[in-house]
Amino acid sequence: MSQSVIQVDKLSKLYRLGEVSTGTISHDLNRWWHRVRGRDDPYAMVGQVNDRSRKGESDYAWALQDINFKVAQGEALGIIGRNGAGKSTLLKILSRVTAPTSGSIKVKGRIASLLEVGTGFHPELTGRENIFLNGAILGMRRHEIRQKLDEIVDFSGCAAYLDTPVKRYSSGMTVRLAFAVAAFLDAEILVIDEVLAVGDGEFQKKCLGKMTDVADSGRTLLFVSHNMGLISSLCKRVILLEEGRLSLDAPASEGVMSYYTHGRSTPYKADFSNRQRPLSGHGATLLAGAVEDLSGVAVAEIDIRSGFQVRMRYRLETDTRTGPFPNFHVTDSAGNYVFVTAPLNTRLLTGSGVYDAVCHIPGYLLNDGTYFIGLALTFMEKGVKVAFFEKDALCVNIIDPIHATLDSDRNGYSGHVPGPIRPRLDWCVSQLS
Ligand SMILES: Nc1ncnc2c1ncn2[C@@H]1O[C@H](COP(=O)(O)OP(=O)(O)OP(=O)(O)O)[C@@H](O)[C@H]1O
Ligand SMILES: [Mg+2]
Incomplete structure (x- = not known):
């Protein structure tokens, strides 16, 4: 290394909020007086957590701690x-x-x-x-x-x-x-x-x-x-x-x-069934979702070479007249849309019960990087009716082990091929002379 x-x-920075000029000299002197006596900074003790959305009791806030x-x-x-x-x-x-x-x-x-x-x-x-x-x-x-x-x-x-x-x-x-x-x-x-x-x-x-x-x-x-x-x-x-x-x-x-x-754990696997406000509409409720390897095990990281699957579990109530269309919304780490799956016709699956919709995403489609998957269910009857749409419900990391090793060989090479997709396309190379 x-x-x-x-x-x-141990770097910390305390800022005084509000009017900058009022009382600062007396506070500075007081702080200095405490310091020469080897005491703690008196304002540091009252400093509140730096949270811009909360109105705190103290005039001081830790910008860094x-x-x-x-x-x-x-x-x-x-x-x-x-x-x-x-x-x-x-x-x-x-x-x-x-x-x-x-x-x-x-x-x-x-x-x-x-x-x-x-x-x-x-x-x-x-x-x-x-x-x-x-x-x-x-x-x-x-x-x-x-x-x-x-x-x-x-x-x-x-x-x-x-x-x-x-x-x-x-x-x-x-x-x-x-x-x-x-x-x-x-x-x-x-x-x-x-x-x-x-x-x-x-x-x-x-x-x-x-x-x-x-x-x-x-x-x-x-x-x-x-x-x-x-x-x-x-x-x-x-x-x-x-x-x-x-x-x-x-x-x-x-x-x-x-x-x-926001540091939530296991974002590749989520249970939505205990939400205070359930994700539901038009007689359908989102229960759970997961990113899985091809054997059905929930995983956070996927090798770019192998495919993976996205699972969405939902419940239909008895009164749905036609079946819904599950779809997945994939965005990259910058929030740009990569794709939305084309609707899968499940119109006939109308009975009440719990359903699993599983979408298979092949290897060498998404490039290496972090992607977010939104889970949605829509009814298409006299226009589109969205039962639920949970944006960025799941997260998946696509890893490219081949480029990761090239990385250490070639100094300074970032190891990342640009773009959100890296498709394997058919090529034809012919010798002309
Ligand atoms: N001169 C100052 N006096 C008082 N408070 C300050 C001062 N400068 C920054 N702060 C406070 O310190 C905290 C951190 O601010 P900072 O500018 O470092 O945030 P940031 O992470 O750069 O945010 P952004 O993404 O908006 O640029 C904020 O609560 C801000 O209000
Ligand atoms: Mg800033």
Whole structure:
């Protein structure tokens, strides 16, 4: 294992909520007074859990609490979590924009960070002046920065505005320039918060390419995003923050799955029969669902080469006049639809009772990655009537062991073939000469 370039120990950050200026000096003095006497921080004790949806009793909230992790040189680490989980706070502390309340961070190497639109830029200075300013902050010499200038300007696509003050840039242009500066200047560690969303589609693609290069070239990348597709394709490892705490440090596929399922256990197998509000309508109720291997055993992971099956158990009441159509809705980890199964005609199965609908999904249809399966039942009689539709009811991880081993052979290769499907199609190759 290569040496770690970032080490975070017992890191916590306490923020005061509400009006920033009231009482802070007295609180700061009180905190300092406790500290010199070797006592605990008095506000730390009253600090509430960082949950944005709950109105707490205290004026203080832990944005981060007891965070521990290491990042090895050359690693691409994804940082995920819901709004307000503490991701940006963590990146700000690592980039030394703000100080931790307690705990320590050790960083080896120069960090270039792209935190929020415009951080690191002086609004009155022109694009060119800001490039030199950022380079100087990273400890680069003028001629070194000059060598990179063309690449930066070219990548950002802002050549015409290079000598215009940054305050006149649109937010998209600011991000373009800021990304180019962070990615092309000589930093060993690149820290990027979710800012790419501001750029247009073409620029996002360009940034993704550049970040892949950064990850492949042995530089270290820390990347925050809500786009799980980007996280899975860029990062091998993720940390998941929940209410300011690090709840998972795991391979990307596992982390993404946990992000989507809120850490619920056995999402590949679910019992819906005890729901307070049953999933039912038009005389049908969803009882259970499972992802299974071909022998009918519920499993969380499927080898891409073998097929698997999805089972949905439902109950029909006596009064259904015609039978329903079961269907499965498959989405990828970024929430994009991959397919919905075509309706299976079960019109004749009308009697009351419990039914199992099993759909066989062949090997080499879904690509490796995490997929979510929605379970639905519809009646088609005078239009479509949905009895129930449980979106993302089940989760399956498709594993490609062949590419996983290639991964360790070829340094830097991400081991993931892009796209949600990887069909085995018939080929015909003929020799022409
Ligand atoms: N300067 C500040 N003063 C007070 N509270 C703050 C400050 N900055 C952040 N917080 C609080 O800290 C918590 C974590 O915020 P943070 O910006 O790190 O979340 P995040 O995970 O980046 O969320 P998002 O996905 O919305 O970007 C939130 O509850 C936020 O309100
Ligand atoms: Mg944020």
